Amino acid sequence: MSHDRQIAIAVKNLTKVYKLYDTPLDRVKESINPFSRKYHKDFYALNDVSFDIEKGSTIGIIGKNGSGKSTLLKTITGVLTPSSGSVTVNGKISALLELGAGFNTELTGIDNIYFNGTLQGYTKDEIDLKLDEILSFADIGEFVFQPVKSYSSGMFVRLAFGVAINVDPDILIVDEALAVGDIKFQRKCFSKIEEFHKKGKTIIFVSHGLDTINLLCDTAYLLDGGRLIEEGLPKNVTKVYQKMMLGEDTISSTTDVCLGKELEFLYDLPSEQDCEFYTNEYDTQKLNELVKDKIQKWDGHKKAEIIDCGIWDALGNKVTLLECGAHYTFYSKILIHVDLEVIHVGFPIKNVKGLMLFGVNSEIQKVAVTPKTKGNVVEGRVDVTMWLAPGNYFLSFRAATRQEVFDELNDQVHFVVTGGNHTLNALSVVNLEPKVTLRTLAF
């Protein structure tokens, strides 16, 4: 394979100059001046920027407001033409840089999916195949048959993201500032971005959230005044940016530069019905009915199927609003469809951006269960004391062996931890049950 084929985007000496006139009259004077006298100042939105983005990498672009991020991405996507320099793109790009681009507000959501898809170079048949995925991702119900002009901004974002993310491009370009839906939707977007990364696709991500860049990206680029002033490992580049923005003293902090951001998420409460198959722990009749139903509907694919899952509080109530420091049980019930030698259950917890904060499974804990024969229901439980700091989290459920995943429900339960009796620094991720002491040393 030639070196060239490994490069998704090659940017060479890219420059974008705008002519700035003090008054509209200056523009006219310049256009008619017989001696070609200049009445404008040149403003460099991008100044001699060069880099190569390798296929399959996730790139973060950071920089102050006005540093040239959007100009760079718009030039890459072909919305803007460079004043000089070049951009070479290998592959199909899907970009979400400006809400509204590629949408006609008079048309319905469905029509806009086709309109937008066509603009991006997809045929009607290709869009037909993607339609279900786009609709289920956007999850705006009947509104999809209404003109887009009647949408709330949240619905609009959902649809635009749904299209951009599900058309299966080779290169995805996303401005994180546009991912403004509710917390569950944001998690869905980040999860899709992770999926993209795993499939070896190229992602370019503009963000002001430095921990997002550190978490998701392989390489970061820092722009300042239209120039590329730093590139490399995200942790190094974000440090330079923090220094630029906040000064030396704050560099040790790994939290988002937009500090208010995490706080905003704190009380974005989950909906009541997070798990489709809720059965009370002790309701065996309900469980019997559920098992019968699931056996009837079994399509022969999953060897074992998670038929119920959630979080119980100490009284056995299913909850999604948890208190820091209280006791809870994560549980899943798994229906065995074919005889199995081994089955393990797992319960990973992630934050909205996909950072795995905690994960436990029966294999690590050396817990086994017998029998695992067809028709059995295996129940897995983990008792925990909730020492995650106040915030929003997503619990996933897995039934698997080391070699084979039988079933997994990713981010199935969105739960919120509130402060309880334990007041923590709001930017903490976990509570280590600290005992703080102060003393004056006599010497």
Ligand SMILES: Nc1ncnc2c1ncn2[C@@H]1O[C@H](COP(=O)(O)OP(=O)(O)OP(=O)(O)O)[C@@H](O)[C@H]1O
């Ligand atoms: N059409 C234009 N005419 C003149 N100047 C422009 C034009 N478009 C952008 N600029 C200027 O170019 C510079 C870079 O803008 P750009 O939108 O790329 O910045 P950015 O890094 O994306 O900012 P933000 O973080 O605020 O989105 C800014 O100073 C902006 O005012």
